Amino acid sequence: MSTSNVEQRPDIDSSFVGKMGRIGWHGIRLPFLALLMILEPIARFVLTAIALLGILVSLFLEFSGAAPRFPFWLIFGLSLSCGALVVVLNVVKRHLAR
Secondary structure, three states, X not given: OOOOOOOOOOOHHHOHHXXXXXXXXHHHHHHHHHHHHHHHHHHHHHHHHHXXXXXXXXXXXXXXXXXXXXXXXXHHHHHHHHHHHHHXXXXXXXXXXX
């Protein structure tokens, strides 16, 4: 079967709807990226501090025995989630900067 008979569809970027969609995407992307770039150092500091302090406190309270009913896995998991949010922040920022 030959592929030369396949119809060539027009590129989405060459159509009016494609161009308007791209302009709309830039209209949404650029202000959100600017806001993210301004708030990124603050968010990174807060999330990293929560992750580090949460892990240290949960390990200390688990191994010291000072709080016998301390929810170790809950606090440890929430702290690791804060660390993962820093990675998500970087991925979103990188995606919007393209």
